[in-house]
Amino acid sequence: MPSAVFLIHLDENHGFILKKRHPISLKVTEADLNNIYVPHAEKAGLHVIELDDTQILSYSKNKMPEWVVCFEMEADDDISFESSRLEGTARLLLELAETSIDDIDLEEIMKSGSSLSEESAEQKFAGVFLTPSAPLILEHLQSAEISGFVSSAALSMWLKKQVGGEGTNVAEAIRPLITSGLVKMEMLTKTKQFVFLVKDVFGHRASPNDSLKLAEMTRPDIYEEYKEQVENFFGADSSGRGYNPTIMEEEEMQTMIEDREKVAVNVANIIHYNVITALRKGPMTLDEIIIQTAFPKSIVQKALWALKSNSIVTSFEEESIWALLTDPVFESFMPKYVLEGISKKWNTKEADSAEVQMYLDLLINTWRTTS
Amino acid sequence: MIRGIYILGEQNNILYSKEYAKSDARATLIEFLVNLSQFLKSVDIEKTEYMNLSVSRLFYSKRGNFTFISLADKADEPSQIEEKTDQLIDIFMKDYANLALAGQPLDDFGDKVDEIAVTMVKVAILGFAGVGKTTTLHLLRGETLPLVHDPTIGVSIKKLPEEVQSANIVLWDLAGQARFSILWSKMIANAQVVILVTDSTLENVLRSKKLVALVKEEVPNAQVIGIANKQDLPTALTPERVGQILGVPTYELVAIDISYRDRLVQLIRRAILEGKTSDKS
Numbered sequence A: 001m002p003s004a005v006f007l008i009h010l011d012e013n014h015g016f017i018l019k020k021r022h023p024i025s026l027k028v029t030e031a032d033l034n035n036i037y038v039p040h041a042e043k044a045g046l047h048v049i050e051l052d053d054t055q056i057l058s059y060s061k062n063k064m065p066e067w068v069v070c071f072e073m074e075a076d077d078d079i080s081f082e083s084s085r086l087e088g089t090a091r092l093l094l095e096l097a098e099t100s101i102d103d104i105d106l107e108e109i110m111k112s113g114s115s116l117s118e119e120s121a122e123q124k125f126a127g128v129f130l131t132p133s134a135p136l137i138l139e140h141l142q143s144a145e146i147s148g149f150v151s152s153a154a155l156s157m158w159l160k161k162q163v164g165g166e167g168t169n170v171a172e173a174i175r176p177l178i179t180s181g182l183v184k185m186e187m188l189t190k191t192k193q194f195v196f197l198v199k200d201v202f203g204h205r206a207s208p209n210d211s212l213k214l215a216e217m218t219r220p221d222i223y224e225e226y227k228e229q230v231e232n233f234f235g236a237d238s239s240g241r242g243y244n245p246t247i248m249e250e251e252e253m254q255t256m257i258e259d260r261e262k263v264a265v266n267v268a269n270i271i272h273y274n275v276i277t278a279l280r281k282g283p284m285t286l287d288e289i290i291i292q293t294a295f296p297k298s299i300v301q302k303a304l305w306a307l308k309s310n311s312i313v314t315s316f317e318e319e320s321i322w323a324l325l326t327d328p329v330f331e332s333f334m335p336k337y338v339l340e341g342i343s344k345k346w347n348t349k350e351a352d353s354a355e356v357q358m359y360l361d362l363l364i365n366t367w368r369t370t371s
Numbered sequence B: 001m002i003r004g005i006y007i008l009g010e011q012n013n014i015l016y017s018k019e020y021a022k023s024d025a026r027a028t029l030i031e032f033l034v035n036l037s038q039f040l041k042s043v044d045i046e047k048t049e050y051m052n053l054s055v056s057r058l059f060y061s062k063r064g065n066f067t068f069i070s071l072a073d074k075a076d077e078p079s080q081i082e083e084k085t086d087q088l089i090d091i092f093m094k095d096y097a098n099l100a101l102a103g104q105p106l107d108d109f110g111d112k113v114d115e116i117a118v119t120m121v122k123v124a125i126l127g128f129a130g131v132g133k134t135t136t137l138h139l140l141r142g143e144t145l146p147l148v149h150d151p152t153i154g155v156s157i158k159k160l161p162e163e164v165q166s167a168n169i170v171l172w173d174l175a176g177q178a179r180f181s182i183l184w185s186k187m188i189a190n191a192q193v194v195i196l197v198t199d200s201t202l203e204n205v206l207r208s209k210k211l212v213a214l215v216k217e218e219v220p221n222a223q224v225i226g227i228a229n230k231q232d233l234p235t236a237l238t239p240e241r242v243g244q245i246l247g248v249p250t251y252e253l254v255a256i257d258i259s260y261r262d263r264l265v266q267l268i269r270r271a272i273l274e275g276k277t278s279d280k281s
Helices: A030-042 A079-103 A106-112 A121-130 A133-142 A152-163 A170-179 A209-218 A220-234 A250-268 A270-279 A286-293 A297-309 A338-347 A353-370 B026-040 B078-101 B109-117 B133-141 B178-187 B202-218 B239-246 B258-280
Strands: A004-011 A015-022 A045-051 A054-060 A067-073 A149-151 A183-187 A193-197 A200-206 A313-316 A321-324 A327-333 B002-008 B014-019 B049-053 B056-063 B066-073 B120-126 B155-159 B168-174 B193-198 B223-228 B250-252
Touching: A004 A030, A004 A079, A004 A106, A015 A030, A015 A079, A015 A106, A015 B155, A030 A045, A030 A054, A030 A067, A030 B155, A030 B178, A045 A079, A054 A079, A067 A079, A079 A106, A079 A270, A079 A297, A121 A133, A121 A170, A121 A200, A121 A250, A121 A270, A121 A327, A133 A149, A133 A152, A133 A170, A133 A183, A133 A193, A133 A200, A149 A152, A152 A170, A152 A193, A170 A183, A183 A353, A193 A353, A200 A250, A209 A220, A209 A321, A220 A313, A220 A321, A250 A270, A250 A327, A270 A286, A270 A297, A270 A313, A270 A321, A286 A297, A297 A313, A338 A353, B002 B026, B002 B078, B002 B109, B014 B026, B014 B109, B026 B056, B026 B066, B049 B078, B056 B078, B066 B078, B078 B109, B120 B133, B133 B155, B133 B168, B133 B193, B133 B258, B168 B178, B178 B202, B193 B202, B193 B239, B193 B258, B202 B223, B202 B239, B223 B239, B223 B258, B239 B250, B250 B258
Parallel strands: B120 B168, B120 B193, B193 B223, B223 B250
Antiparallel strands: A004 A015, A004 A067, A045 A054, A054 A067, A149 A193, A183 A193, A200 A327, A313 A321, B002 B014, B002 B066, B049 B056, B056 B066, B155 B168
C-alpha cells in the first residue's frame, strides 16, 4: 500500500505543479519532480524510480503527456505485485484530472481501491466517431466505389480534397480506425501501401432488454414504469428517441448521426462507460453502482446526471433507483457487402490479383481469429 | 497568468479577443463562451465571478450590453484576476464601448489589455551542457555563484527578483545534457523570450544552430537572444561571429562577471518590447 500519492502537472508557464497530494504534509522538491518526469517525457506508461531511499511508482499516458500520477511506496511493498492495481488507480486519477480535478479525493480513492480497466473494444469502436476524419474515411471505405480497399496515396489525396487542407495527415486521421482494429494498413510492395477495411462497426442505442428482464424479477415496484419509459423512448411517435436501427427513417439520418456521436462520447468516456456497464446488470441504487464501479460517490452521481441528460439512463423514486433507458452499443461485423465490389474491381482490372489476394487473406484471418 | 481576454456583444458575438497562450481547443472554448454569455443574460450578477474550467479558471462579468471574460490559470490568485478584469472593464466602458457599439475598430485597446493582462513573461534559457546557462540564471538573479558545478536536472524554474515592463519574469533554465534533449521542445512551449547560450567556441556554436531551428519550430513568435558567453577566454569567437553563425542577434557575456547583469536585463526588456511590437504588426 503506497504511503503517499500525488499528481504532477507540468504547466507551460508555472512549471511543475503538485495538483493533488495525500497526505497534505507531503513535500516534493523540484529535483524530485524533474527526476520523476524525465522518464515519462521519453516514454509514457509505468516507471519506477529511486529517490534517496524511497521508491516512486509513476504513471502517465500519451494522451495527457503533461500529467504524471505518483505513488510513494512503502519499503516492504512488492512493486511487481502492486503495479497493475495501481496502474488502474492512476488511470482513474488521470481521467478525473482531465474532467473534474476538484472532485478528486485521493484519500477516498486510495481507501476504496478504485481503478479503471483498459479501454474495451466497444470503447475503441466508439472512439472512431469522436473525430470528424475517421468516420469520413470509414464511410469512404464502405462505399461501392472503393469496396473496402484503397491505396494510402489515393486515400490521402481524397481526404485532402474532402477537408480542403494541405496539412492533412492521413496517418493521424486513420489512427482511431487502426487502433480499434476496423482497418489495417499494409505494404503490398516496397512502395505501395494499402488501407483495408476488415471490420465494420454498428453504433446505436439498443433497447435495454436484459435490464428490463432483471427489473421484472428483482424490482417489480418500478418495472411497469420502467417498461413504459423504454417503450415511450423507442415508440414510433416519440420525438425524443435516439438512433434506433429498427425504426430508421431516411429523413432522420442526420439526427441519427448526431445522436450516434453523442452516444459515442459517453461510451468513450471511461467513467460513464463503467457506470453503463454496471447498469447493464439491471436497475440499481446509487450505493449499488458505487460498489459495482468502486468510484467515489460524487463522480458516480455526476456521471449519472450526464447520462440522464443524454437519455442513456433514467431514474425512479426521486433518483433513488437508476436504470438504462437505452443501451449504447458499438459492435463490429464482417463487411460482407465488399465481396461483390472486390470481384468487380478484379474483373475490370481496377485491382490486381495481389491486392485482392491480400484483402481476402486479411478478411479471412481477422474473422477466423474472431470466431 | 491571464491566458485570454474576451469581450462579447449584445448578440453574444466576439467583439474583442486576445490570447496569451496557445490552445488546441479554441473553437470549443469560444462556443462555450458564446453560450455562457447567452446564459448570463438571464441571470443577475453584480460583480466579477468565476468558475473552474478544467485546469483553468474563467472570470466573467456583465456591464451594459457586454460580457467580459478572462481565462486564467487556477494557480493565479482569484482576487488579482478579478481586479485586473475590473480594470479592463472600466477602461473599455469609458473609452471603447461606443466604438464597439458602432462597429468601429478598437484602436489601441490591445495595448491597454497588454498593460493589464501581461503579468508574467516566460524566458527560457537554452543551450548545450556546460555553456553557462545556470551561471547566467544566477547572474540574472544576482546570486553568488556555487563553487562546485552541479549539472541541472530537467529544468530549474526561478523568478527574476525585479519586474520588467510591469511583468514578472519567470526564468526556465533547461538542462543541457543530451539525455534531457527530449524535454526541450516541451519546456520552451509558450516562452516569449529564449536566451540561447553558447560558450563561444566554434564547435559549440555550430552545434547550437540546431537549437535555433528548434526554437523557430516550437515558438516561432518568441524573441531569441543569442549569448556569446565566456568572452574572457582567449579562444572565444566574437559575438558578431557567433551571431553570424547562429543567425540571431547575439551579445557578449561573461556570466561570472556581475557587471554584465544590467546589460542582460536590458536585453530581456528590449526583447519583451520587440515581442509586443511584432505581435501588433
